Amino acid sequence: MLTELFTPSVQHALDIVGIFVFAISGALLAVRKNFDVFGIAVLAEVTALGGGIFRDVIIGAVPPAAFTDLGYFTTPLLAAGLVFFLHPHVERIQVAVNVFDAAGLGLFCVSGTVKAYDYGLGLTSSAALGLATAVGGGVLRDVLANEVPSLLRWDRDLYAVPAIVGSVLVVLCIRFETLNAYTSGIAVITTFTLRLLAMRYHWRAPRAYNRRSARGEEVPTGV
Template sequence: MLQQLFSPSVQHTLDLVGIFVFAISGALLAVRKNFDVFGIAVLAEVTALGGGLIRDLIIGAVPPAAFTDLGYFVTPLLAALLVFFLHPQVERIQTGVNVFDAAGLGLFCVTGTTKAYEYGLGLTASACLGLATAVGGGVLRDVLANEVPSLLRWDRDLYAVPATVGAAMVALCIRWDALTPLTSGLAVVTAFVLRLLAMRFHWRAPRAWNRRSTVREEEHLPV
């Protein structure tokens, strides 16, 4: 069994914080799309739990944690309730929400990779599932909201790349038998800082070389 970055109680608390922030992003998109209260709750749940659910189903960790821990299920509902009543105020602190979202991204890409490896997957597959844990909920959110997933759009600041770096760091540490709470924490911080820098300096992935696209380019409000 790989070493845990935090004690089980601290890990659980951090998971709930990450789930809460992810759920807020889903609920805010639902409000922008003019969804009703049920739609807001669904989008909050999917955004918060979708990545972990995909990971657990693939590795055979069933029933998934989202269905065995009441806190995991209730936390997104609390976030949806908050956004339902106070979405103008939540929108005003979007920058703060984005910072916590970046922290959740860093945490989940690392814990997702570690859990996948513990269930017998290879290093590459584990890193891919670490990435899926971190960004899967956001992809499902966008699909349900009839949006092109942010993960695939050139006009969004880097999101998957920081998670990929964090997951790859964990996989390399496992490969060289160097995965400790310290190196795991370093991977979390690296993904977190890369995401913050991407938001600060608007780093984006390159598009096709010498492309000749007929699609009209336009900027979109951040989701």
């Protein structure tokens, strides 16, 4: 069980940190899109909690933790307020925000995978839901902001791949009965490190074979 890997207080603190950083990224995008204060709050909440809510609904852990723990719900509002008043200063520490975002990615893909398995999903399904937990909020954020989700764009540094690696490491540990606080920590650190390296060296997933155009082209729907 997840509670056997970390104490409840440690797990809760890690969750709050991850939620806060994800909420910052959502609120910053809302500011760049010139959203009003309500839009900033909505995008912060969706980015921070969307993946976890999706996971909990799928596995039947209802009501989702986001609605039963006041801290989970209010933390994105705090982040939204911070960005609303101090967004020029927050923008200047974007590198630090990206580092914490990478840490949140690692934490959420691991905790999401473990929780999915605890609720009876198979190893493959658990890994997939761990990935969804980590990146789901970002996808919803981009959709609401009328943008192509970042993890689908070839011109963005790898984001989903590090989370996939972390989720796969967790299910391998479960399969070989070696999952504990240390091995789950290794999975978090691996995801975190891969994401940082992707940002540092601009690693990107390959596009379709032999495709050289830098611009997307629409596929004709008829003659």
